[in-house]
Amino acid sequence: xxxxxxxxxxxxxxxxxxxxxxxxxxxxxxxxxxxxxxxxxxxxxxxxxxxxxxxxxxxxxxxxxxxxxxxxxxxxxxxxxxxxxxxxxxxxxxxxxxxxxxxxxxxxxxxxxxxxxxxxxxxxxxxxxxxxxxxxxxxxxxxxxxxxxxxxxxxxxxxxxxxxxxxxxxxxxxxxxxxxxxxxxxxxxxxxxxxxxxxxxxxx
Amino acid sequence: xxxxxxxxxxxxxxxxxxxxxxxxxxxxxxxxxxxxxxxxxxxxxxxxxxxxxxxxxxxxxxxxxxxxxxxxxxxxxxxxxxxxxxxxxxxxxxxxxxxxxxxxxxxxxxxxxxxxxxxxxxxxxxxxxxxxxxxxxxxxxxxxxxxxxxxxxxxxxxxxxxxxxxxxxxxxxxxxxxxxxxxxxxxxxxxxxxxxxxxxxxxxxxxxxxxxxxxxxxxxxxxxxxxxxxxxxxxxxxxxxxxxxxxxxxxxxxxxxxxxxxxxxxxxxxxxxxxxxxxxxxxxxxxxxxxxxxxxxxxxxxxxxxxx
Numbered sequence: 223x224x225x226x227x228x229x230x231x232x233x234x235x236x237x238x239x240x241x242x243x244x245x246x247x248x249x250x251x252x253x254x255x256x257x258x259x260x261x262x263x264x265x266x267x268x269x270x271x272x273x274x275x276x277x278x279x280x281x282x283x284x285x286x287x288x289x290x291x292x293x294x295x296x297x298x299x300x301x302x303x304x305x306x307x308x309x310x311x312x313x314x315x316x317x318x319x320x321x322x323x324x325x326x327x328x329x330x331x332x333x334x335x336x337x338x339x340x341x342x343x344x345x346x347x348x349x350x351x352x353x354x355x356x357x358x359x360x361x362x363x364x365x366x367x368x369x370x371x372x373x374x375x376x377x378x379x380x381x382x383x384x385x386x387x388x389x390x391x392x393x394x395x396x397x398x399x400x401x402x403x404x405x406x407x408x409x410x411x412x413x414x415x416x417x418x419x420x421x422x423x424x425x426x
Numbered sequence: 427x428x429x430x431x432x433x434x435x436x437x438x439x440x441x442x443x444x445x446x447x448x449x450x451x452x453x454x455x456x457x458x459x460x461x462x463x464x465x466x467x468x469x470x471x472x473x474x475x476x477x478x479x480x481x482x483x484x485x486x487x488x489x490x491x492x493x494x495x496x497x498x499x500x501x502x503x504x505x506x507x508x509x510x511x512x513x514x515x516x517x518x519x520x521x522x523x524x525x526x527x528x529x530x531x532x533x534x535x536x537x538x539x540x541x542x543x544x545x546x547x548x549x550x551x552x553x554x555x556x557x558x559x560x561x562x563x564x565x566x567x568x569x570x571x572x573x574x575x576x577x578x579x580x581x582x583x584x585x586x587x588x589x590x591x592x593x594x595x596x597x598x599x600x601x602x603x604x605x606x607x608x609x610x611x612x613x614x615x616x617x618x619x620x621x622x623x624x625x626x627x628x629x630x631x632x633x634x635x636x637x638x639x640x641x642x643x644x645x646x647x648x649x650x651x652x653x654x655x656x657x658x659x660x661x662x663x664x665x666x667x668x669x670x671x672x673x674x675x676x677x678x679x680x681x682x683x684x685x686x687x688x689x690x691x692x693x694x695x696x697x698x699x700x701x702x703x704x705x706x707x708x709x710x711x712x713x714x715x716x717x718x719x720x721x722x723x724x725x726x727x728x729x730x731x732x733x734x
Contacts, residue, residue, distance in 0.1 A: 225549070226546045226599075227506065228509070228510050228594025228598065229591055230510075232511040235507070235510060236507070250624075255626075255698075258629075259684075260684040260687070261630070262631075262637075263637045263680065263684040263688075265630070266633075266634045266636075266640070267680030267681075270641040270642050270644075270645050270676065271677070274672070294677065305627075305634060308631060309631055312606055313606075314545070318546075319598065319602065320507055320598065379562055383556065383559070383561065384553060387552075387556055401667075405669070406671070409671045409674030409675070413674065414681070
């Protein structure tokens, strides 16, 4: 779920732009410059993955995948997510041009946290990688939902109710996202373990 | 006597359903109607894909096609923030009116404008359905209370707040097509880079956009392969597992493709730049238009804060 125009207080919208611009710059610095075109192509793959719908009872939910993006891209994930959201706002129907910075923070910060978490605890065995990947996937969506609720709540007490409902609405997505991420990471651990190392990150 | 200033209006319990069902029904009908119009109008043959650079220098016809792209980006961005900062319903409705008039002059694809509106319906309708019930009751509010359910009040102030948010979202969404589709995408991105955004950003947007379609096609082929082998999506663990493997496979194939794409780019002499797509000239009428429009935005804010 992305925040649309006109919801956030103007100071939060501008602050979101400033903070996410700084994080994008940092994330780009941490990416080897010759890898940027590859990162752009990989962003397209994450974008397509986020369009996948999973049935949930009578309706269906689509994946948000901040956790998976973070696990696969490490510190480059923020740049990738900012790019994906810019693309979505420019070329697909979703505008949200004033909320672009806030939306980048909402998806990008969880990705950074999950990337760190996954690299720190992934271990060696395939099973452990799958389990940690699943936790990272669920954590990513949960953090995104919490940031969404906090951003909505900055509008004042009139927005507290809707922030709570937005948070609750994410609970099924968190569970589904965790399970799917566990299977995806398990699959990659078997098929192409090299992808589980952040490929584009500048080594320190 | 604490709540003396709050106007309570008692209405029968069964009307509660009207207050939930009517907004839901109106929103759903609107979404279906938009989708049908878009469906009937989509794939217009003469509508050129504006993400592709123009081969000939055929500028469009409207004021927007002729406007300098840098001025256009800055003006619409600042104006959008001005609209987003409005606090009252009437100025927000005026902003929708202004956006509609701008749409008329910009001569953009009507179907694409509708698609953009369709994309925000979900988020905006959540506000319209939820906010009347969720906002706290203040002095001077009018609350519709249902018999036997005193805890659930339909607060008209909440409805007004949600309507203001919806109006601002629509007013800004209507401006996206005049902003983006009145110039080819490479030109818009070039304008951004001339405004100080690093050139790499524009290149990455172009590359992502190009491969997005490749990967979408690939995902489509993979999913029809799965369907041919008898896979049907259900709410169970097997489905989640299949989706997990599907995404994993998508990443493996995409990652391998990134290497080949980059090799091919280098083989064609890529050294971190694409050729410049257009020559930008800033004329006085570009600035005049920008100044006029920004004055309009300032007038809206004054109307919002002072007159109201």
